[in-house]
Amino acid sequence: xxxxxxxxxxxxxGVIMGLDWNRAFQRWGRAGHVxxxxxxxxxxxxxPYERHERGEIGELDYYASLRRSLALDIPDEEFRAGWDAxxxxxxxxTVAILEKLRDRVPVYAFSNSNEAHRSVxxxxxxxxxxxxxxxFVSCQMGVRKPERA
Numbered sequence: 252x253x254x255x256x257x258x259x260x261x262x263x264x265g266v267i268m269g270l271d272w273n274r275a276f277q278r279w280g281r282a283g284h285v286x287x288x289x290x291x292x293x294x295x296x297x298x299p300y301e302r303h304e305r306g307e308i309g310e311l312d313y314y315a316s317l318r319r320s321l322a323l324d325i326p327d328e329e330f331r332a333g334w335d336a337x338x339x340x341x342x343x344x345t346v347a348i349l350e351k352l353r354d355r356v357p358v359y360a361f362s363n364s365n366e367a368h369r370s371v372x373x374x375x376x377x378x379x380x381x382x383x384x385x386x387f388v389s390c391q392m393g394v395r396k397p398e399r400a
Contacts, residue, residue, distance in 0.1 A: 256356050262396075263362035263386065267346065268376045269339035278333035282325040293321050303365045306390035310367040335371045341379045349382035360386040363395045 264270050273287065276294070280287035299316035302308045308316075314330040317323065352358055360383045364372070369388055373380065380386060389395040 258357040258359055259352060261345070261349070261358065261360045261383070263360050263372070263380075264364070266342060267349075267360065267379050268341055268372055270337050271339050272337055274336040274339075275333040278336050279321070279323060279325060279329065282329035282333070283323045285323060290321055290323065295320070301395060304363045304389045304395050305393050306366065307393075310365070313365070313367075331367065334367060338368075338372055338375055341376055346379045346382070349379070353382045357384050359383055361396055362386060363389045365390045 261267065272294070273291065276287035276290040279285070279290055283290075297316075297320065299308065299313055299320075303310075303313040310331070311327055314327050314334075317330060318325075349358060360380070362369075369390060394400045
């Protein structure tokens with residue numbers, strides 16, 4: 252016997268909104284006169300990245316860690332501009348599905364994200380996000396997926 256669906260859970264990045272990390276590397280590369288490919292090869296989702304997504308360190312502390320890991324000395328404003336540039340367009344197919352489902356079953360989202368990104372995607376993707384009853388964000392909860400907590 253089929254069990255009724257209590258709720259549907261979605262990720263946000265790459266599912267509801269498009270992401271293109273190369274846009275950050277291009278922006279940072281122009282600002283620092285470094286080939287974007289070199290920055291892409293050095294960039295990792297390291298401990299400072301995860302701490303930033305948990306809300307344990309702020310935006311400026313994360314940019315300081317990027318200066319070290321990427322060997323890139325650019326102003327915070329350039330890091331922010333590149334950081335915010337990764338967001339592209341809504342994933343229209345997913346948004347269309349959400350619009351059909353939202354009145355039939357509770358729909359929620361979980362996102363590993365940081366405050367700097369959250370403020371951008373909440374504004375840029377407001378129409379898509381309004382389909383969710385609630386969006387749970389790692390930087391507000393202090394934990395990241397797939398951490399057990």
